[in-house]
Amino acid sequence: MTADQSAPQTSPGRVLLIEDEPNIATAIAFILQRDGWRVSTHSDGTTALEAVDRHAPDVVVLDVMLPGKSGFDILGAIRDGERSALPVLMLTAKGQTKDRERAEALGVSRFMTKPFSNRDLLDAVRELAGAPDGTG
């Protein structure tokens, strides 16, 4: 099932969505696909890095609370690996200052707290894709 036939013919890029909550993953994937992005989803923290290597995304949308490995662990591993400049948008319902600071210390490109608007999410992904050095 694809998002919609009205999606742009030329894709702006590939997004890897790492999110274990199926309904939020469905909604985000739909929003991005309608905007033309090719979206892959992954729900397990333990194998998330393999998914990054396999899908070679332009942007990663990463939840913090994941089974097996936290979003912080995955972000740290991405920054320490070969794809250290990959833009990462982190989503969390834990919007506390210390979580934001931890994510920033690990080199997150963008940090968004749930609940977010679909428009803000799209804008953030577009912005990150236009800044491949990951600094947003």
Next chain:
Amino acid sequence: MPRSMPTGSRIRDRRLELAIKQGALAAKVGISPSYLNLIEHNRRPIGGSLLIRLAEALGVDRAALSEDGDSGLVSAVQAAGAARGLGPDSLAQAADLARRLPDWARVIQAQAQALAAQARTIEAMSDRLAHDPSLAEAMHELLSTVSVVRSTASILAQTPEIDPNWLARFHANLDEDSRRLAEGAEAVVGLFDRKATAGDGNLLPSEGVARFLEAQDDLAGALEGPSGGAAVPDLVAGIADPATRTLAAEVLTRDAADAARLPRPLVEMARTPDDLIDAAQGDMALVLRRMGLAVPGRGLVICDAAGAMIRRKPVAGFPLPVVGAGCPLWPVYAAFRQPGRALAARIETPDGAGWQVHAVAASVTPPKFGTEPVLQSTMLLTRADTPGRAEPVGPGCRTCPRADCAARREPSVLSEPVAPGAAALLPARP
């Protein structure tokens, strides 16, 4: 009756006034005639439930017998006034207010206590919001579900033509997530509701235990005798919060064990802690605990090595801070410098009252080579019955008016200017 007359003399005067024999009065309140004789000659401190029983037997109000009858009330009114910014001249009128309008002074005291309790509640709730794992998990679940509902609802509202399969899926998701949202909201409300109805739920367990111990009339009496420990479950049964109840049971079980080791009749007859050292087989901390808890009119403070007060029994005229540490000049802290050494000192509170203090720090863990002992320091407070040179101390920096104290760590609510000693302790400005 002059305000400065000691409590024992007041009891004796009233008894003679009613022509009651000493033995008859002693029998009526359940103590020995010799002990009453010591009390009447001001050789034993008196307070708590025994003073109440004596006041009832003599047909007077407890305050009429107690030389400290209104000192606590005056301190409370002064603290309430200071918290609202009253100056020294106004604060000095607190004693006059308490004497002339005692009911209104008690209203002020009650209001100040209610405000302090609310402040503690807010602090406890804030702490829980930040650190309670069950609440954090429930809030995380709630926010995640809100996020799905919001995104899905936006898709449905803002996508003009949507594939029927997607439409059906989103409708199903919305139905499922709105149900989750309702359950999550109920879970969060339930968490708050449980904490609010738990009685002591807004207090830390240690605070709840302190409040419970202070509210008991004759707890020490219930724990006396070789089977005193058997009374503990009934005594703590009314405490709603399980953690507080468990902690209170541990404290009372220790008290009962102390009572079995050093019976109350021995403790009541002792004039100083030295009189009990042999009976306690050299356990000086036990002597101080027993004299502090079993004898009315004496105060007790027990601290751990971090300076936290883990046991406090206030005594009229020597206010102990409800939260935070006490005065750094109290011998209970000095005792940590040389564990095992029994300190005897005389101290003076800001109101000029003299106190005889005994303190000792001792290990609460069995000795073992290569292992640091876990220390606790115990301090017994007894009102001095004769004048003499004494070291000035306070009740704790927040409510201490001594402006020139080198040990001050924070400004007092009783005085505006920061003392010179405090300035040295504050971090330097960049």
